[in-house]
Amino acid sequence: MHFPISMALPARFAGPLPESCDVVVIGGGVIGVMTAWFLAERGLRVVVCEKGRVAGEQSSRNWGWIRQQGRDPAELPIMIESLRLWQGLAQSLRNPFAFRQTGVLYLANREASLARYEDWLSHAREQGLDSRMLGRRELAERLPGAADLWQGALFTASDAQAEPWAAVPALAAGAVERGVTIREDCAVRALDLEAGRVVGVATERGRIRAPEVVLAGGAWSSIFARAHGVELPQLSVLASVAQTDPLPEVHPGAAADDEFAFRRREDGGYTIAGGSEHDFFIGPDAFRHFFKYRKAVKKDFLNTHYRWLAPRDYPDAWNTPRTWSKGAPTPFEAIRVLNPSPNLATLSRAAAAFGRAFPGVGRPRIRATWAGMIDTMPDVVPVIDRAPRLPGLTIATGMSGHGFGIGPGVGRVVADLVCGREVGHDLARFRLSRFSDGSEIVLGPSL
Numbered sequence: 001m002h003f004p005i006s007m008a009l010p011a012r013f014a015g016p017l018p019e020s021c022d023v024v025v026i027g028g029g030v031i032g033v034m035t036a037w038f039l040a041e042r043g044l045r046v047v048v049c050e051k052g053r054v055a056g057e058q059s060s061r062n063w064g065w066i067r068q069q070g071r072d073p074a075e076l077p078i079m080i081e082s083l084r085l086w087q088g089l090a091q092s093l094r095n096p097f098a099f100r101q102t103g104v105l106y107l108a109n110r111e112a113s114l115a116r117y118e119d120w121l122s123h124a125r126e127q128g129l130d131s132r133m134l135g136r137r138e139l140a141e142r143l144p145g146a147a148d149l150w151q152g153a154l155f156t157a158s159d160a161q162a163e164p165w166a167a168v169p170a171l172a173a174g175a176v177e178r179g180v181t182i183r184e185d186c187a188v189r190a191l192d193l194e195a196g197r198v199v200g201v202a203t204e205r206g207r208i209r210a211p212e213v214v215l216a217g218g219a220w221s222s223i224f225a226r227a228h229g230v231e232l233p234q235l236s237v238l239a240s241v242a243q244t245d246p247l248p249e250v251h252p253g254a255a256a257d258d259e260f261a262f263r264r265r266e267d268g269g270y271t272i273a274g275g276s277e278h279d280f281f282i283g284p285d286a287f288r289h290f291f292k293y294r295k296a297v298k299k300d301f302l303n304t305h306y307r308w309l310a311p312r313d314y315p316d317a318w319n320t321p322r323t324w325s326k327g328a329p330t331p332f333e334a335i336r337v338l339n340p341s342p343n344l345a346t347l348s349r350a351a352a353a354f355g356r357a358f359p360g361v362g363r364p365r366i367r368a369t370w371a372g373m374i375d376t377m378p379d380v381v382p383v384i385d386r387a388p389r390l391p392g393l394t395i396a397t398g399m400s401g402h403g404f405g406i407g408p409g410v411g412r413v414v415a416d417l418v419c420g421r422e423v424g425h426d427l428a429r430f431r432l433s434r435f436s437d438g439s440e441i442v443l444g445p446s447l
Helices: 030-041 076-092 111-126 136-142 164-177 218-226 284-288 290-303 344-357 403-419
Strands: 023-026 046-049 104-108 132-134 152-156 181-183 188-194 197-203 206-209 212-215 235-244 254-256 261-264 270-273 278-281 304-307 366-376 383-386 393-397
Touching: 023 030, 023 197, 030 046, 030 164, 030 393, 030 403, 076 164, 076 403, 104 111, 111 132, 111 152, 132 136, 136 152, 164 181, 164 403, 197 212, 212 218, 212 403, 218 366, 218 393, 235 344, 270 344, 284 290, 290 304, 344 366, 383 403, 393 403
Parallel strands: 023 046, 023 212, 046 181, 104 254, 212 393, 278 304
Antiparallel strands: 104 152, 132 152, 188 197, 197 206, 235 270, 235 278, 235 366, 254 261, 261 270, 383 393
């Protein structure tokens, strides 16, 4: 299958680069695009440099959930803002990405899951969310025809969804209308530095002078940062996804249990995945950062399929260079769009679980499969911070599989961080220094 966004598509954003601007954003995913959008709204001249295609990687390959439910308490206020922004974006852009508020269900196979959901509800109540617990009877009414597999569920009716491969390119086009310059096929090779601070970037298409740079490079952020002396303990996990043929509606929104996850698509089929099941390629950065990840590894050990060798030129492949010359091709040009092979066994198990859960529908026929590389952090929450030892650099990465839904809110926060304005949220949880100042690694809820 050719994923909807790939290097087979002609570059949509291919204009000339200016010699200078106010801010360069590295990465054309949802975080980079929305950061640029809000910077432009604040009157700044912004250039987004994308090595491949806008949204070609995880920003288009995710499940399409826009959820408040299950968020880390520190993420939750930004996510609530983000949902409001999604509502406004859908209205102003005439909703070309099928944004709709259809709710999210977390289905509890076990009493332990119910207890975790009940614990999280205290955070929802503090923020005034409409999240609530459903008992077996109410759940059966909401999912007529479903097998009696669950003890109950956590449900947030205001949670939403959108088609990610349509959403982020539409947001990018909207950003261009607001004055942003976006250039695809334009890898940033290095920062330009003078007297220890950022003065621009060196790209494969030439230099751009700028006093501020935002690193929003997703799975590639860590090796870029490390080449400039910034230690960012980010790794990537592979998540596999499938698209089914059109099927009868069992739930208009999104849902997940211990074995599978699904979302009703605009085309009448479902996006399905293996819930928390994922793959991890062991490379040099995995060894380097193992101590920081030990809690996450222990918690997720049974859900992770470990592989010794990443494909050639992947971010943590053994052959991928960690240093390079500004004037020569870099790892970012070796793979323009990460297009990993999905784990078909994971997807087969997810399809079988869907069939067991909804016996009247049965096991769905898979129309297409794909995978993406999720940029994750040791505590499963992102880094949103000014680089403390590199003035002019702001880092927004490690969204840990939560980035699509929270993207507009993070973009607004990062834009104001760059501008030196009040961001309106407590960002202490997202500071880069938490991995070097002796702080305990505190895992997010990962619900």
